[in-house]
Amino acid sequence: MSKKSIIPPGTGKPLAPFVPGSMADNVLYVSGTLPFDKENNVVYVGDAEAQTRHVLDIIKSVVEEAGGTMEDVTFNTLLLTDWANYGAINKVYAEYFPGEKPARYCIQCGLVKPDALIEIATVAHIG
Template sequence: MSRTIIATDNAPKAIGPYSQAVQVGNTIYTSGQIPLDPSTGEMIGGDITAQARRVFENLRAVIEAAGASFDDVARVGIYLTDLGNFAAVNAVMAEYFREPYPARSTIGVASLPRGAQVEVDLVLVRG
């Protein structure tokens, strides 16, 4: 099965040797997004709510570049440096998803690239 690389200038460029997303068949795998401003490549300021919104906006840009939407998301992976931010990230996630919700894992981690408080990746299935 062939792979299609998904890329857009509306989301931050990869900061390592990876693609923003890869489609294999009907499945799209996004790389993790942290709260980088796509126009500058720099971390945004603000609290966990602002950071989570930036992450989901970055993900929206990537999945729209693939011709998909949040309705196609089957799984969400969330990585938090402070699990005390769980409720705040839930509130932001609820702005982007509607029932029936995708499956999800939320994992506490010691640190994330560039000092981010949150990182999110997605698996989408189309058709």
């Protein structure tokens, strides 16, 4: 098995020992992605739609750096802090996956920074 780290240009330093993406053979695993700027500050505090868009844009950059598109995404894990944001998150999520939808699961939990409302981890099959 070949394995390669995927780090888009301009990526900030992670809070923990991980990389944004890891490609093993033709499968891309995108780390849990939070609504952080390059200095690991939470962006769009209180706005679930804007945070979701920010997270999915980061995921898109990792997938594209690996040579894929969002159509290659086969599975997402969504972690949210409040079910009250579920509708807003799904509204934005649907924009990024307009055609055939990836499988996913969603749970409510606490996240690494209290102002973060959403975290998404992704699996894509590329090539």
